[in-house]
Amino acid sequence: MFNLKYKDDFYKLILSVFIFGIILIFLTVVAVMLYYSYPAIIRYGLPFLWTKEWNPPKEIFGAATFIAGTFMVTFLALIFAVPLSLGIGIFLEEYCPAFLRGFFTIIIEILAGIPSVVFGVWGVLTIVPWLRDSIEPFFEKHFSYIPFLKVEENIGYGILAASFVVTFMILPIIASITKDSLASVPKIIKDGAFATGATKLDVIRDVSLPHAYKGIYGGIVLGFGRAVGETIAVVLLIGNQAVIPKSLFGVGYTISAVLANTFTFAVISHIYASSEVELALILLLVSLIINLLGRNVLKRVIGGKFSRSQFGGG
Amino acid sequence: MADNNGTIKNDIKIEVKNLNFYYGNYNLLKNINLFFKKNSVCTIIGPSGCGKSTFLRTLNRMNDYTEDTKLTGEVLIDGKNIYNRSVDVVELRRNIGMVFQTPNPFPKSIFDNVAFGLKIHGIKNKEFIAERVEKCLKYAALFDEVKDTLYKPAFSLSGGQQQRLCIARAIATNPSVLLMDEPTAYLDPMSTGIILDLITSFKKYYTVVVVSHNIQQAARVADYSGFFLSGELIEFDNAGDFFTRPKDKRTENYITSRF
Ligand SMILES: Nc1ncnc2c1ncn2[C@@H]1O[C@H](COP(=O)(O)OP(=O)(O)OP(=O)(O)O)[C@@H](O)[C@H]1O
Ligand SMILES: [Mg+2]
Numbered sequence: 001m002f003n004l005k006y007k008d009d010f011y012k013l014i015l016s017v018f019i020f021g022i023i024l025i026f027l028t029v030v031a032v033m034l035y036y037s038y039p040a041i042i043r044y045g046l047p048f049l050w051t052k053e054w055n056p057p058k059e060i061f062g063a064a065t066f067i068a069g070t071f072m073v074t075f076l077a078l079i080f081a082v083p084l085s086l087g088i089g090i091f092l093e094e095y096c097p098a099f100l101r102g103f104f105t106i107i108i109e110i111l112a113g114i115p116s117v118v119f120g121v122w123g124v125l126t127i128v129p130w131l132r133d134s135i136e137p138f139f140e141k142h143f144s145y146i147p148f149l150k151v152e153e154n155i156g157y158g159i160l161a162a163s164f165v166v167t168f169m170i171l172p173i174i175a176s177i178t179k180d181s182l183a184s185v186p187k188i189i190k191d192g193a194f195a196t197g198a199t200k201l202d203v204i205r206d207v208s209l210p211h212a213y214k215g216i217y218g219g220i221v222l223g224f225g226r227a228v229g230e231t232i233a234v235v236l237l238i239g240n241q242a243v244i245p246k247s248l249f250g251v252g253y254t255i256s257a258v259l260a261n262t263f264t265f266a267v268i269s270h271i272y273a274s275s276e277v278e279l280a281l282i283l284l285l286v287s288l289i290i291n292l293l294g295r296n297v298l299k300r301v302i303g304g305k306f307s308r309s310q311f312g313g314g
Numbered sequence: 315m316a317d318n319n320g321t322i323k324n325d326i327k328i329e330v331k332n333l334n335f336y337y338g339n340y341n342l343l344k345n346i347n348l349f350f351k352k353n354s355v356c357t358i359i360g361p362s363g364c365g366k367s368t369f370l371r372t373l374n375r376m377n378d379y380t381e382d383t384k385l386t387g388e389v390l391i392d393g394k395n396i397y398n399r400s401v402d403v404v405e406l407r408r409n410i411g412m413v414f415q416t417p418n419p420f421p422k423s424i425f426d427n428v429a430f431g432l433k434i435h436g437i438k439n440k441e442f443i444a445e446r447v448e449k450c451l452k453y454a455a456l457f458d459e460v461k462d463t464l465y466k467p468a469f470s471l472s473g474g475q476q477q478r479l480c481i482a483r484a485i486a487t488n489p490s491v492l493l494m495d496e497p498t499a500y501l502d503p504m505s506t507g508i509i510l511d512l513i514t515s516f517k518k519y520y521t522v523v524v525v526s527h528n529i530q531q532a533a534r535v536a537d538y539s540g541f542f543l544s545g546e547l548i549e550f551d552n553a554g555d556f557f558t559r560p561k562d563k564r565t566e567n568y569i570t571s572r573f
Contacts, residue, residue: 019323098381103324190573192480196487206430212419244402 004005007152014271030284037278039271054242054258056266057100057209061275063282069159069252071284072245072301073234074227076163081170082220088096088171089216093098094204103180113174120233125167128237132156155239156219166230169222177219221294229287231256255283316381320466327352327491327521333378335368335545340434342368342545346387351537355513355522357532357553360542361568366525369542370493373523374410375403379505391491408435408535411484411520417476419468419483424460427468427479431487446486453516454482455508474505481512485520496527506559510535533557543567 044061051062092104092200132155140151183206191205209216231254239251240261259280266273328350335343340358342365350356350365371377373389375396379462388395396406408431419427426445437443447464451457456478460471468479477497484492494513497507513535532539536553542566549556549565560566 186418188414188416188418189420191376192412192414193430193485194379195374195407195410195412196434196483197404198430198434199404202434206434207420207424218321239359 003195006223017144018086026139033277033281033284037281039259040274043271044275048275049282051116052064052244056269056272059269059271061077061271062281063255066253066255066258066279067282069238069246070228070254072159072252073162073166073230073238073254076159076226076248077227078167078220078224080163080167081223083175084167085174085219086178087224088175089182090176090204092179093182094200094208096132105176108176110262112169112176116169116230116233117236119165119169120236123237127161127164128156130156131158131161131249136158140248148247151249151253152247155251157237157239158246159238159245160248162234162254165233165237166227169230169233170226173217173226174216174223178212181215181219182208185211186213190202191269202215218294221290224289225294228290229256229283235260246289248278259283283284319565325352326350327391328523329393330373330387330388331388331390333369333372333389334385335365335372336378336384338382340439343372345547347545348540348550350523352521352553353519354537355517355524355538356524356538357528357536358525358540358542359529359532359568364542365545366542367495368523368527370412370495370523371540373491373493373513374407374412376412377390378403385398404435407478407487408487410490410491410493411475411487413480413484413492415496415499417473417480417500419471419476419479424468424471424479425464425467428482428486428518430483435487447482450482450486451479453485453512456480456482459464474501474508476510477505479499481509481544492516492522494524496524496525498531499527506531529557529569541568543568 018205030154040061044051048061048063049067050064051059051060051061054065055061088108092101092108096104136151136154138158139149140154142152143149182204189211190203190207194208198206234254235257238254238257240257241251242253242258243251245252259276263273263276266276326349330346330348333346335341338349346369358369360366368377372385373391373396377385385397389397391406391409394401420430423432425447426449430444432443432446445482448457451460452538456475459475460479463470468476471479481497497513498509501509510531513524514520515538524532524535533553537553537558539553539562540550541556541562543564548562549562551561555561556565557569560569561568
């Protein structure tokens with residue numbers, strides 16, 4: 001008894017040390033970012049967020065173009081990825097024959113584990129030529145009067161190319177969480193619905209999705225977090241121009257991409273480096289908020305499965 | 315209604331003929347023959363794993379979704395084989411309510427749980443739905459307890475209340491058959507008593523088939539009773555004879571060991 005108790009306490013102590021260590025590392029990161037970005041925060045203030053110019057020689061620094069690029073890529077990738085991955089998740093869990101389900105699940109897990117640079121290279125080799133040779137000419141011919149779809153330079157690179165590749169990167173995350181959330185719906189509840197005469201579609205729409213939506217939502221938020229921070233694939237595809245994209249086919253820049261490309265020589269001036277660190281800080285805060293939101297939701301779902309007494313009574 | 319031989323069997327609701335059911339190669343239900351009379355309560359008893367649930371689920375084709383299963387023989391409801399190709403399973407299940415061993419409300423409000431069956435069967439008239447929900451909750455002896463919380467999540471109810479909610483849900487589509495798989499298995503004695511009374515009152519409207527582990531409970535509600543052992547129907551008789559003068563030694567052993 002006593003031994004057990006001490007053992008318990010010992011594990012608790014070790015765990016606490018680790019958790020404390022992790023929190024310390026995290027706080028150090030935030031502190032360092034704050035410290036180094038402080039000069040830029042003081043000098044440019046809030047207008048840093050909406051200034052469009054990024055001109056190191058003149059020491060004019062504004063994040064607007066990068067923020068715009070980041071959000072456009074993230075937003076588009078989610079628009080493409082969410083319906084697709086919900087479809088894939090629903091198909092895998094509810095319609096796919098059992099002998100294929102394992103196979104597809106493995107493929108999705110492999111996809112989720114592919115390094116982003118590989119996705120980026122793949123995008124340069126396939127998405128870019130496809131956009132340049134088929135999609136952009138088509139839109140130029142038929143939709144050039146819609147400003148948002150105007151093709152300015154027919155090069156394939158740009159917001160759309162980056163969004164497509166990011167779509168493929170977050171697709172497996174959202175799809176597999178959707179599948180797992182649907183799998184966690186108790187069979188007996190679905191049986192209850194079938195027994196009233198519900199079709200498979202009724203059951204998915206009225207029972208499984210409402211039961212699983214919190215988990216799915218958590219998956220979407222995790223996908224969002226990944227998309228916001230995605231760097232190397234975007235660097236390879238977005239065109240890397242500090243402009244606010246006027247069209248889906250326009251080139252742009254994201255926070256992570258500009259950091260990856262320029263941080264090594266930003267040291268040439270103190271305020272240049274400081275501004276770049278401020279960019280990193282913005283990214284850190286955004287992804288932090290998003291991830292906390294997503295994880296909280298996931299935790300509530302997983303916790304809810306055990307705490308909610310849906311079979312109470314006996 | 316006339317059966318295949320032309321005999322008039324007006325009072326037969328469900329007739330099971332030469333029913334065999336297989337999980338993979340394993341022949342679980344072996345050549346079951348029996349019938350359930352209209353407006354009667356029939357209980358199915360037997361040891362765990364003997365196939366009671368599987369049998370009950372053959373009566374509304376719930377086994378259709380279980381992979382790698384096979385069924386031979388016939389289940390006639392109102393004289394029509396429900397395994398005929400032409401049978402509309404959705405309509406079949408509208409006509410057969412089912413209540414499960416564990417309460418299984420949907421992640422919806424109390425009201426929407428009961429209205430679920432109506433909505434999926436295409437009923438849109440709000441007043442009709444509201445009336446029917448109230449009526450079914452009353453039949454299930456739950457209305458007084460939930461009338462002020464109809465729009466709260468069904469999960470907020472106690473286990474016994476959830477089970478009565480599931481009963482209300484099962485009868486909402488106005489079925490003529492009600493299948494219940496150990497509906498009191500996880501309930502306290504109070505809730506169990508309420509549900510047993512409900513079952514007795516239900517035979518006015520429905521043909522009720524109840525699976526039960528508990529001989530006392532089965533004897534209390536049954537008009538007819540059947541004893542399953544390892545997938546075989548050992549004995550099927552009216553409740554009076556079945557529980558007091560069973561013909562088969564195995565039935566007698568099971569009943570006496572359980573009393
Ligand atoms: N999906 C399935 N696949 C294979 N075997 C199954 C399946 N479902 C049930 N069985 C087997 O069929 C047998 C009968 O199961 P069933 O659930 O019908 O028994 P039961 O009489 O209802 O038991 P209990 O009283 O414990 O509920 C069991 O041996 C069980 O292992
Ligand atoms: Mg059972």
